Amino acid sequence: xxxxxxxxxxxxxxxxxxxxxxxxxxxxxxxxxxxxxxxxxxxxxxxxxxxxxxxxxxxxxxxxxxxxxxxxxxxxxxxxxxxxxxxxxxxxxxxxxxxxxxxxxxxxxxxxxxxxxxxxxxxxxxxxxxxxxxxxxxxxxxxxxxxxxxxxxxxxxxxxxxxxxxxxxxxxxxxxxxxxxxxxxxxxxxxxxxxxxxxxxxxxxxxxxxxxxxxxxxxxxxxxxxxxxxxxxxxxxxxxxxxxxxxxxxxxxxxxxxxxxxxxxxxxxxxxxxxxxxxxxxxxxxxxxxxxxxxxxxxxxxxxxxxxxxxxxxxxxxxxxxxxxxxxxxxxxxxxxxxxxxxxxxxxxxxxxxxxxxxxxxxxxxxxxxxxxxxxxxxxxxxxxxxxxxxxxxxxxxxxxxxxxxxx
Amino acid sequence: xxxxxxxxxxxxxxxxxxxxxxxxxxxxxxxxxxxxxxxxxxxxxxxxxxxxxxxxxxxxxxxxxxxxxxxxxxxxxxxxxxxxxxxxxxxxxxxxxxxxxxxxxxxxxxxxxxxxxxxxxxxxxxxxxxxxxxxxxxxxxxxxxxxxxxxxxxxxxxxxxxxxxxxxxxxxxxxxxxxxxxxxxxxxxxxxxxxxxxxxxxxxxxxxxxxxxxxxxxxxxxxxxxxxxxxxxxxxxxxxxxxxxxxxxxxxxxxxxxxxxxxxxxxxxxxxxxxxxxxxxxxxxxxx
Numbered sequence: 169x170x171x172x173x174x175x176x177x178x179x180x181x182x183x184x185x186x187x188x189x190x191x192x193x194x195x196x197x198x199x200x201x202x203x204x205x206x207x208x209x210x211x212x213x214x215x216x217x218x219x220x221x222x223x224x225x226x227x228x229x230x231x232x233x234x235x236x237x238x239x240x241x242x243x244x245x246x247x248x249x250x251x252x253x254x255x256x257x258x259x260x261x262x263x264x265x266x267x268x269x270x271x272x273x274x275x276x277x278x279x280x281x282x283x284x285x286x287x288x289x290x291x292x293x294x295x296x297x298x299x300x301x302x303x304x305x306x307x308x309x310x311x312x313x314x315x316x317x318x319x320x321x322x323x324x325x326x327x328x329x330x331x332x333x334x335x336x337x338x339x340x341x342x343x344x345x346x347x348x349x350x351x352x353x354x355x356x357x358x359x360x361x362x363x364x365x366x367x368x369x370x371x372x373x374x375x376x377x378x379x380x381x382x383x384x385x386x387x388x389x390x391x392x393x394x395x396x397x398x399x400x401x402x403x404x405x406x407x408x409x410x411x412x413x414x415x416x417x418x419x420x421x422x423x424x425x426x427x428x429x430x431x432x433x434x435x436x437x438x439x440x441x442x443x444x445x446x447x448x449x450x451x452x453x454x455x456x457x458x459x460x461x462x463x464x465x466x467x468x469x470x471x472x473x474x475x476x477x478x479x480x481x482x483x484x485x486x487x488x489x490x491x492x493x494x495x496x497x498x499x500x501x502x503x504x505x506x507x508x509x510x511x512x513x514x515x516x517x518x519x520x521x522x523x524x525x526x527x528x529x530x531x532x533x534x535x536x537x538x539x540x541x542x543x544x545x546x547x548x549x550x551x552x553x554x555x556x557x558x559x560x561x562x563x564x565x566x567x568x569x570x571x572x573x574x575x576x
Numbered sequence: 577x578x579x580x581x582x583x584x585x586x587x588x589x590x591x592x593x594x595x596x597x598x599x600x601x602x603x604x605x606x607x608x609x610x611x612x613x614x615x616x617x618x619x620x621x622x623x624x625x626x627x628x629x630x631x632x633x634x635x636x637x638x639x640x641x642x643x644x645x646x647x648x649x650x651x652x653x654x655x656x657x658x659x660x661x662x663x664x665x666x667x668x669x670x671x672x673x674x675x676x677x678x679x680x681x682x683x684x685x686x687x688x689x690x691x692x693x694x695x696x697x698x699x700x701x702x703x704x705x706x707x708x709x710x711x712x713x714x715x716x717x718x719x720x721x722x723x724x725x726x727x728x729x730x731x732x733x734x735x736x737x738x739x740x741x742x743x744x745x746x747x748x749x750x751x752x753x754x755x756x757x758x759x760x761x762x763x764x765x766x767x768x769x770x771x772x773x774x775x776x777x778x779x780x781x782x783x784x785x786x787x788x789x790x791x792x793x794x795x796x797x798x799x800x801x802x803x804x805x806x807x808x809x810x811x812x813x814x815x816x817x818x819x820x821x822x823x824x825x826x827x828x829x830x831x832x833x834x835x836x837x838x839x840x841x842x843x844x845x846x847x848x849x850x851x852x853x854x855x856x857x858x859x860x861x862x863x864x
Contacts, residue, residue, distance in 0.1 A: 170682070174672070178664075178669075386663070390654075390660055391654065401677075
């Protein structure tokens with residue numbers, strides 16, 4: 169314990185820890201300010217809430233949209249469809265929308281209907297994308313949702329096990345959907361957990377990359393390795409300090425970010441079903457669940473990159489080499505995840521699974537129907553990614569221990 | 577106490593850094609002399625367990641150092657050629673950190689640190705960062721860390737590198753003081769570092785021992801073979817091929833005073849008392 173504390177004091181000296189914490193807090197604050205402060209609201213270029221920005225826009229839109237918030241009933245969908253069609257002027261391909269009070273309150277419903285219409289047309293090869301939906305379209309909202317998601321499941325599953333799991337998930341989705349005003353900015357905020365996580369990953373990588381390599385670089389390792397406690401007893405400190413610091417950086421940074429969002433944004437908006445949030449997914453979560461899951465995945469991702477960096481640090485002789493490798497790994501994980509989504513490329517998505525730290529970007533695995541089959545068993549893609557990351561975490565731990573203790 | 581190096585070899589790809597090194601170390605100061613690249617550092621790194629021999633074994637009192645593990649490390653103190661430290665640690669913190677790694681309990685290491693700082697005139701700078709100290713002070717901190725556990729075997733690699741003449745003298749004095757009942761192995765390529773303090777000498781060249789034994793015996797082995805004379809400058813290259821010239825000094829009128837080793841001296845040569853430098857240079861030249 170004496171050695172652990174001694175190493176802890178050396179690696180986590182006040183000035184260094186305070187710098188990292190301050191940077192995390194500042195970045196968290198700036199990121200939250202970027203999400204909230206830069207927010208504008210509107211609907212199909214109608215210019216509603218024009219001139220409003222930031223909290224003013226969020227509050228004004230949430231106030232209007234909360235009139236029909238809560239359970240999204242078929243009646244409201246029907247009403248929103250009619251209100252929308254009444255506000256459309258001109259022919260379909262040259263139409264524009266004149267905003268009115270009723271539509272302003274039903275904007276979330278109308279937006280969801282428009283999106284459903286568009287998705288169904290795309291799915292069933294209807295080229296008539298410029299034509300608006302029929303007047304009673306909203307009455308069939310949940311039937312249409314069923315139709316869309318069942319087809320989506322058919323297209324995106326490779327075997328019966330995957331299909332069954334996807335259907336099970338879809339059946340667990342609470343219907344009618346729920347929404348509360350302000351969810352749109354929360355949705356952006358939750359999406360940005362990944363981007364902010366990327367920055368925090370780099371910070372953790374920077375901290376951990378020198379944990380062993382720096383000792384070798386400055387020649388201190390030459391002395392350490394000739395002491396009785398210098399290998400085995402120091403190992404636990406070398407392994408756990410990056411983990412402790414990683415957790416600290418992530419908790420403080422992400423805590424600041426989410427704390428500010430929670431302070432300024434309406435909390436009940438987190439109860440919004442993720443199906444209302446723009447993407448298509450069969451997962452039965454609301455925005456709050458999604459945020460919790462992404463934070464947990466982020467924490468595991470941070471732990472993975474901490475231990476993997478320690479392993480790299482034990483292999484190389486220079487902290488700068490270790491740093492370069494880790495930055496490359498983090499960027500690869502990010503690019504593979506993003507490109508995998510943009511191009512719907514299963515190879516890239518598969519590759520991103522094994523890149524240490526890429527779990528931070530696992531938010532992309534909540535989209536559409538992402539299920540993998542492992543030894544004949546269907547498993548949600550993000551859960552599989554979590555499993556692989558935990559495996560990488562332990563393998564890095566074992567390999568670092570082996571490297572460090574066996575000496576030269 | 578006996579530290580036995582039993583036919584140890586270290587091979588790095590195409591280079592044999594240490595070649596069949598075989599020697600018993602007993603208490604006293606051992607000067608390990610050799611030019612750069614002779615294999616001194618590699619040998620020392622094997623002795624402290626930082627490198628594994630490709631062949632041969634190292635024993636302490638009959639047990640291999642690898643089987644003794646921590647028990648061996650408890651008994652050694654090591655100052656590497658390039659003394660590494662954490663740039664952000666103060667002298668006191670650094671010594672405390674190393675003391676902690678050496679498994680010395682808090683009270684004992686605190687006492688040892690105070691004593692060593694006093695002994696090495698470092699008490700005034702104990703709160704200064706090691707990085708901010710002069711080269712000589714850094715080496716003294718290095719010796720302090722090696723001495724923290726009061727080791728039976730002290731291995732110091734080029735300890736006087738970067739020290740000025742006065743610091744060198746003090747360092748030699750200190751080694752003499754602490755060497756009683758200890759094995760002190762000191763590697764250097766500077767002869768004056770070991771000339772007056774080493775009880776035993778080992779001369780290394782290309783990884784091999786070229787001579788070893790008690791200092792006086794070795795130096796006396798060239799007694800009545802060291803001469804001085806004055807020759808013409810243009811004769812130097814010819815003489816260098818015939819004699820082992822160990823030193824020279826330019827005189828006036830194109831004349832050079834040379835110090836050389838030979839069984840049959842040149843005309844007008846004066847027999848002089850040999851010193852370690854004569855012995856060292858003659859043996860290194862012979863080996864080459």
